[in-house]
Amino acid sequence: MRILWIGHNLGYPPKGGALQRNYNLLREIAKSHELHLLAFDQPATRPPDITPQHCVRALRPLCSSVDWVPLARDISPKDRYWLALRGLASDDPFEFHWLQSQSIEEKLRKLLSRLAFDVVHFDTLGLAQYRHLVTNSATVLNHHDVQSSLISRRASIESNPLLRLYWKLEAKKLRKAEQKWCPRFEVNLAVSKEDEQLLLDAGSQMESRVVPNGVDTDYFTPRPDPGRGTLLFCGSLDMYPNRDAMSYFFDAIWPRLNSRVGNVEVYVVGRKPPRWLTQLSTRDQRIHVPGFVDDVRPYFRKATAFVCPIRDGGGTRLKILDSLAMGVPVIGTSFASSGLCLQHQKHLLLADTPDDFVRSIEQTLSNPALRENLSTAGVELVNRVYSWNVIGQSLLDAYDAAKRAHVAASTTKIRT
Numbered sequence: 001m002r003i004l005w006i007g008h009n010l011g012y013p014p015k016g017g018a019l020q021r022n023y024n025l026l027r028e029i030a031k032s033h034e035l036h037l038l039a040f041d042q043p044a045t046r047p048p049d050i051t052p053q054h055c056v057r058a059l060r061p062l063c064s065s066v067d068w069v070p071l072a073r074d075i076s077p078k079d080r081y082w083l084a085l086r087g088l089a090s091d092d093p094f095e096f097h098w099l100q101s102q103s104i105e106e107k108l109r110k111l112l113s114r115l116a117f118d119v120v121h122f123d124t125l126g127l128a129q130y131r132h133l134v135t136n137s138a139t140v141l142n143h144h145d146v147q148s149s150l151i152s153r154r155a156s157i158e159s160n161p162l163l164r165l166y167w168k169l170e171a172k173k174l175r176k177a178e179q180k181w182c183p184r185f186e187v188n189l190a191v192s193k194e195d196e197q198l199l200l201d202a203g204s205q206m207e208s209r210v211v212p213n214g215v216d217t218d219y220f221t222p223r224p225d226p227g228r229g230t231l232l233f234c235g236s237l238d239m240y241p242n243r244d245a246m247s248y249f250f251d252a253i254w255p256r257l258n259s260r261v262g263n264v265e266v267y268v269v270g271r272k273p274p275r276w277l278t279q280l281s282t283r284d285q286r287i288h289v290p291g292f293v294d295d296v297r298p299y300f301r302k303a304t305a306f307v308c309p310i311r312d313g314g315g316t317r318l319k320i321l322d323s324l325a326m327g328v329p330v331i332g333t334s335f336a337s338s339g340l341c342l343q344h345q346k347h348l349l350l351a352d353t354p355d356d357f358v359r360s361i362e363q364t365l366s367n368p369a370l371r372e373n374l375s376t377a378g379v380e381l382v383n384r385v386y387s388w389n390v391i392g393q394s395l396l397d398a399y400d401a402a403k404r405a406h407v408a409a410s411t412t413k414i415r416t
Helices: 017-030 052-059 077-087 094-098 102-114 125-133 147-157 161-184 193-200 240-260 275-283 297-302 318-325 354-366 368-386 388-415
Strands: 002-007 034-041 065-070 119-122 138-142 187-190 208-210 230-234 265-269 287-291 305-308 330-332
Touching: 002 017, 002 102, 002 125, 017 034, 017 318, 017 388, 034 052, 034 102, 052 065, 065 102, 094 125, 094 161, 102 125, 119 125, 119 388, 125 138, 125 161, 138 161, 138 388, 147 161, 147 193, 187 193, 187 388, 193 208, 208 388, 230 240, 230 297, 230 318, 240 275, 240 305, 240 354, 265 297, 275 287, 305 318, 305 354, 318 330, 318 368, 330 354, 354 368, 368 388
Parallel strands: 002 034, 002 119, 034 065, 119 138, 138 187, 187 208, 230 265, 230 305, 265 287, 305 330
Antiparallel strands: none
């Protein structure tokens, strides 16, 4: 097949979240098919010393062509604020305005006029606005999370009345966008059965497939148990769910933990840590906040357990899969593990209150046999279910389904 991937990021470097998913799926597609990439460059998703040209050079071995445009609205928080205000008068959600670009539309038109594609992959809902340009190819719309549901949850926990109203309006716009656009694609991709059901609950007829998040099991390999009292959290700290998780951990869990467990330290790894967290680390020498790191594996190797107190967000947490692949026991909320086929006390320990977290951390740190059992089960699971070569095949199966549906629809039109 000849496949065109239209992305809201370049998929490189594959450090966290959507970038990690995208790079590995691009790599799997390229093993057996002709792949072309057209994407926005988001400076916020790459380190300052990595340029778009670096990304292109890294992706060229995978792709027959790579082209990109700067994200015109990859802007400061102040500019985002004004863009959000202007969007209040529109029926379209923020992401559609954010990804509006005459440049990418022109590049897409030229690419489609030059090459015939079997499948065109749109990597997020906001890119659906370019769907009308694709007339002779099967189309697939990917959902890293179900945005209407994510923003609705954000509204439900927002304490500021004006922001709560804004998030409610945005959630309503996103749900309408999902109802409008999802049925226009031959296949919609969700990262879990739970997300797939949320899409189907939107009320419109649509075809869907689950293509889970995964882990590079050649990169993240099991480490020996370090046997110390070291906790780890990894995640981009400019993302609200991760910031909220760390606020919850240090406000509600850390003080309780210190009253019961001695000689414990915690590493919080991720870009753009908030000032309050870096200040906390200067006051408490047991708290380490290195910020963005190019390679997180050394931190996994020294970690006795991975804590994931996430209470909000969407999709599934790749950081949990990375931990399991390295044999690091995971202690997390039920929400953090939702969408992953993990069993409590077999693959991880679930903890939904501060006291649950403290008990589970204490139990894990003091019980080498428990750590060994969790580690063994986690490594086995990710190799069997969540390795990228397995998930890559599920994506290719979805492309085949989209292609068949497109051919069938075209045949029906010809007959009528």
